[in-house]
Every structure is written in C-alpha cells, then in structure tokens.
Amino acid sequence: MFGHDYFVEVAPEFIEDDFNLTGLSSIVPFFRDALDVILDLEPEVPIKPANVPLVEHAAELLYGLIHARYILTKPGLRSMGEKYEDNCFGSCPRYYCQGMHLLPIGRYDQPGIETVRLYCPNCNDIYLPSSSRYLNIDGAFFGTSFAGMFMKMFPEIQRQCDERTKKQFELKLFGFRLNERAPGGPRMKWLRQYPQSKEEIEECRKCEFAMPTEEDEDNTGTTGEAEDGRMDEDNEEEETTGARASAGESMMSIVKD
Amino acid sequence: MTSRQSEYVSDSGSDYTEYWVDWFLGSRGNEYFCDVDLEYITDRFNLTGLNQYVDRIGLLVDIITDRTQISETQPEEARARLEDNAKFLYALIHARYIITSRGLSKMLEKYRNGDFGYCPRVNCKLTPLLPVGLSDKPRVASVKLYCPNCEDLYNPKSSRHSSIDGAFFGTSFPAMFLQNYPELVPTHNVDVYIPKIFGFQLHTQAQLTRWRLLKREQLLKRLEGLKIDYGKEVPGGFAEPVDEVAGAK
Numbered sequence: 001m002f003g004h005d006y007f008v009e010v011a012p013e014f015i016e017d018d019f020n021l022t023g024l025s026s027i028v029p030f031f032r033d034a035l036d037v038i039l040d041l042e043p044e045v046p047i048k049p050a051n052v053p054l055v056e057h058a059a060e061l062l063y064g065l066i067h068a069r070y071i072l073t074k075p076g077l078r079s080m081g082e083k084y085e086d087n088c089f090g091s092c093p094r095y096y097c098q099g100m101h102l103l104p105i106g107r108y109d110q111p112g113i114e115t116v117r118l119y120c121p122n123c124n125d126i127y128l129p130s131s132s133r134y135l136n137i138d139g140a141f142f143g144t145s146f147a148g149m150f151m152k153m154f155p156e157i158q159r160q161c162d163e164r165t166k167k168q169f170e171l172k173l174f175g176f177r178l179n180e181r182a183p184g185g186p187r188m189k190w191l192r193q194y195p196q197s198k199e200e201i202e203e204c205r206k207c208e209f210a211m212p213t214e215e216d217e218d219n220t221g222t223t224g225e226a227e228d229g230r231m232d233e234d235n236e237e238e239e240t241t242g243a244r245a246s247a248g249e250s251m252m253s254i255v256k257d
Numbered sequence: 258m259t260s261r262q263s264e265y266v267s268d269s270g271s272d273y274t275e276y277w278v279d280w281f282l283g284s285r286g287n288e289y290f291c292d293v294d295l296e297y298i299t300d301r302f303n304l305t306g307l308n309q310y311v312d313r314i315g316l317l318v319d320i321i322t323d324r325t326q327i328s329e330t331q332p333e334e335a336r337a338r339l340e341d342n343a344k345f346l347y348a349l350i351h352a353r354y355i356i357t358s359r360g361l362s363k364m365l366e367k368y369r370n371g372d373f374g375y376c377p378r379v380n381c382k383l384t385p386l387l388p389v390g391l392s393d394k395p396r397v398a399s400v401k402l403y404c405p406n407c408e409d410l411y412n413p414k415s416s417r418h419s420s421i422d423g424a425f426f427g428t429s430f431p432a433m434f435l436q437n438y439p440e441l442v443p444t445h446n447v448d449v450y451i452p453k454i455f456g457f458q459l460h461t462q463a464q465l466t467r468w469r470l471l472k473r474e475q476l477l478k479r480l481e482g483l484k485i486d487y488g489k490e491v492p493g494g495f496a497e498p499v500d501e502v503a504g505a506k
C-alpha cells in the first residue's frame with residue numbers, strides 16, 4: 001500500500017478486530033474513514049474532496065500504528081522474520097559485525113517524534129538507515145519493543161551473535177597503538193568490549209542487577225590495562241578475522257599481471 | 258576514440274579535463290582521493306619501493322604528470338593496462354602523501370566537506386569519517402572508515418567505495434590526522450542503547466552494558482590518577498549522557 005519494503009502486510013483479521021485498535025481513535029484523525037481506506041471499504045458517507053488528502057495521510061498513520069502492534073504478535077513476528085532472513089533491513093555497517101542483519105526500531109512509541117532507526121543485535125547499537133528513502137518513515141511504526149520481542153522469538157539470533165568476532169579495532173600509527181593517555185588516544189574501548197579474562201567475566205557477573213559498588217570494584221579494577229607510559233609496540237597480529245565479512249572484501253584489481 | 262590526444266574523457270563523457278590527475282579524481286568512485294602535488298610524485302625518493310608493485314614506473318609517472326600520453330598506436334589492451342597501472346601507482350603514492358603535512362591539510366579539507374561520509378551510528382550524531390586501510394600492503398583488504406567519536410570501523414556505504422584497496426590510504430592515516438589536528442578529536446558521546454520490551458530492559462543486554470559502563474568508569478579513574486582532563490569541553494573528553502528515551506516519557 002505504501003510500497004515500503006520495511007513493512008509487512010498486516011493480516012486483515014488483525015485490523016478488523018477492534019480490540020487491536022484500542023486507543024488509536026484518539027490519536028488518528030478521521031479514524032473511521034482512515035480505517036475504511038485501509039480495509040478497502042466504501043465509506044458510508046462520501047469523503048469531502050477537500051478532506052481526501054487528510055484522510056489518506058491519516059490512513060498511513062493508522063496503518064503504521066497498527067503495524068507496530070501487529071509485528072509484536074506471533075504472525076507479525078514471523079512475517080518480519082522472513083524479511084529479516086532476506087536482509088530487507090540491511091546489514092550492520094560496523095565492520096566487525098560481519099554483515100549481521102539489522103532490525104527496524106523506533107526509539108519512541110508516539111508518532112511524529114523520530115524516524116525509523118536500525119538495531120544491530122550483535123553490537124547492540126542503533127544506526128541510521130543508509131538510504132534517505134527511509135528517513136521519512138516514523139519510528140513509531142515499528143516501536144520500542146519490537147527488537148526485544150524479535151530476539152525472544154528467534155533465539156538463533158543470539159547464536160549468530162555469539163559466533164561473531166569479539167575483536168575490536170585499535171588505531172595505530174606506524175604499527176604502534178596509541179596509549180589511552182595520549183591526546184586522541186583510545187577512550188571508547190569500553191563501548192564494544194566483551195568480558196574475556198576470568199576477572200572480567202567475574203566483574204560482568206557482578207553487573208547482573210546493578211553496577212557493583214566501590215568496594216567490589218577495588219578488587220577487580222586493576223585488571224587488564226598495564227600502562228607503561230609509552231606507545232605499546234604492536235605484535236603484528238595480522239588478524240584475518242572478519243575477512244569473510246559481507247560484500248566489500250573484493251580487492252581492487254587494477255593491475256592485471 | 259580518435260581525438261584522445263591531449264584530453265581525457267571523464268565518466269560523464271561530456272566534460273573534458275586537461276590533466277590526468279583531474280580526470281582520475283573526477284572519476285566515479287575516486288571521491289576519497291585527494292590530489293597529490295606533482296612535485297611529490299616526481300621526487301623519486303617518494304616512490305622508493307613502489308617498483309615492486311608496478312613495472313615501468315618512470316613511464317607511469319610521466320603519464321600521471323602529463324609529460325607523456327599513452328600512445329594511440331598501441332593495442333587497446335596494452336593501453337588499458339598502462340592506464341590501470343598509472344592509477345594503481347597514483348593510489349599507492351597517495352597513501353604516502355596523505356601522511357605528509359601537505360597531504361594532511363588536503364585531507365582536512367575533504368574531511369570538513371564530509372567527502373568520506375558520516376558515522377551511521379545514531380549516537381555519533383553525524384561525526385565525519387576518515388578512510389583507513391587494515392594493511393599497508395595492497396590487495397589485502399578494502400578501505401574501511403574510522404569514526405573518531407566511537408573509535409570504531411565501518412564499511413563504506415556505497416559499493417563503488419567498498420571495493421577500493423585500503424592500502425591506498427594506509428593504516429596510519431587516521432592516527433596521523435588526529436595527532437596533527439588534536440582539536441578535531443571529538444568530545445565523545447557516551448550514550449548507549451539498550452533494547453526494551455514494554456519499557457523493561459532486556460536482561461543480557463542491560464548486564465553487558467552495565468559492565469561496559471563500569472569499564473568506562475575505571476578508565477575515568479585512571480585518567481584522573483594521571484591528572485588528564487576528560488571534561489565535556491575537551492577534545493577526547495566525554496560529553497554528558499543524555500538519555501533521550503527516558504526524557505520523552
């Protein structure tokens with residue numbers, strides 16, 4: 001109906017069930033007419049020509065909000081699952097996510113606040129759609145709960161994440177990595193970090209319900225980073241992890257030897 | 258095809274440019290490259306070691322610097338190969354040039370123009386990206402983009418950039434760039450995203466995020482110990498967290 005590839009078709013039975021529309025009549029103007037448009041019904045009273053564009057717009061809004069509810073149901077999640085499999089929402093642009101598929105989300109459930117964003121289950125972060133085509137789709141048409149429900153419904157997504165590399169990028173200058181005390185040195189390692197050492201795993205376990213208190217922290221805070229004040233020499237670990245990434249790994253073969 | 262004596266036809270076929278370098282830079286897909294000074298290219302010292310990658314390096318330099326044209330009398334195939342080799346050599350010289358002070362200032366202009374694109378991460382709020390190679394050897398890995406805000410690596414958005422060899426930019430360029438222009442090191446945004454179901458955070462994701470925030474606090478403590486300022490006004494410092502999602506409720 002809107003020709004939009006992020007949307008699934010909402011089952012007509014879902015739309016026809018008034019229970020599923022609870023509360024929407026107070027958000028969507030021309031609610032009845034908009035609903036008739038969506039269900040392809042002839043309106044009882046013909047819509048005034050001046051109102052036609054308004055009703056059409058209201059129908060889009062209504063469909064989007066119904067869509068947000070529908071994709072939290074089992075059939076809705078299944079339809080979105082098919083789209084996810086087909087990579088309809090694109091792949092994570094982050095190099096070390098190795099082409100992980102993305103999910104459309106809204107950061108708000110109220111319409112008109114922010115357009116759609118894309119969630120990567122692997123890096124647990126959100127991205128802007130790569131094409132401007134999606135920059136006028138309301139995030140509320142997908143909603144704040146969809147990504148979470150989706151991952152609960154399809155536990156194999158977590159498995160796909162577990163298989164992916166935990167490697168992080170480190171900026172280097174002539175093979176030397178920069179020290180965190182240097183201006184422009186690494187300050188964001190934590191953002192993509194995974195607990196790896198025994199101490200870190202223990203530390204993460206303590207974070208299950210809250211951040212550990214100062215005392216807990218003092219026992220564990222000294223692990224990892226040993227600083228020597230200079231740049232650490234790189235031990236030339238030419239990692240090939242992620243080489244099987246998505247597209248984009250084809251080399252430029254300018255020279256045909 | 259007959260009148261290709263002193264002019265190169267650009268991709269669009271309509272506008273003609275006089276110089277080889279302009280033609281190269283104007284070709285689709287070459288938007289990440291800056292123009293290398295001819296004096297740099299003609300200084301043989303700067304080409305040290307590049308003859309292991311291309312034959313007839315002197316002729317290629319002459320082609321790049323318009324001191325010679327590829328002869329019309331040669332077979333099409335040989336001409337195409339020379340052309341490709343000239344592009345390859347230019348690109349390898351480019352990697353060396355962009356870590357010189359002149360090269361850095363040319364890349365600065367391109368950075369300010371957003372020629373390398375912007376970080377797709379929502380919380381990076383359109384920080385401009387920098388091209389980087391994962392290896393300095395050609396034909397190892399394609400070019401990636403480095404975000405100075407999240408300090409992470411991204412794939413180029415467009416396929417015409419994702420096939421460019423990373424060695425044409427090299428592994429040291431972003432670090433060199435930020436060391437030279439420390440004022441461009443961003444104040445890092447610290448906001449994180451945690452998925453929710455009906456307002457409740459997902460347990461595993463929330464736990465990992467708490468641990469990551471703990472690692473950040475440990476970093477802040479270390480910096481404090483070293484008397485390094487990481488305030489919100491300092492390049493390389495941290496911005497105040499803004500929880501937009503919570504703010505809207």
Ligand SMILES: [Zn+2]
Pocket residue numbers: 092093094097100120121122123124125
């Ligand atoms: Zn990702």
Ligand SMILES: [Zn+2]
Pocket residue numbers: 376377378381384404405406407408409
């Ligand atoms: Zn970023």
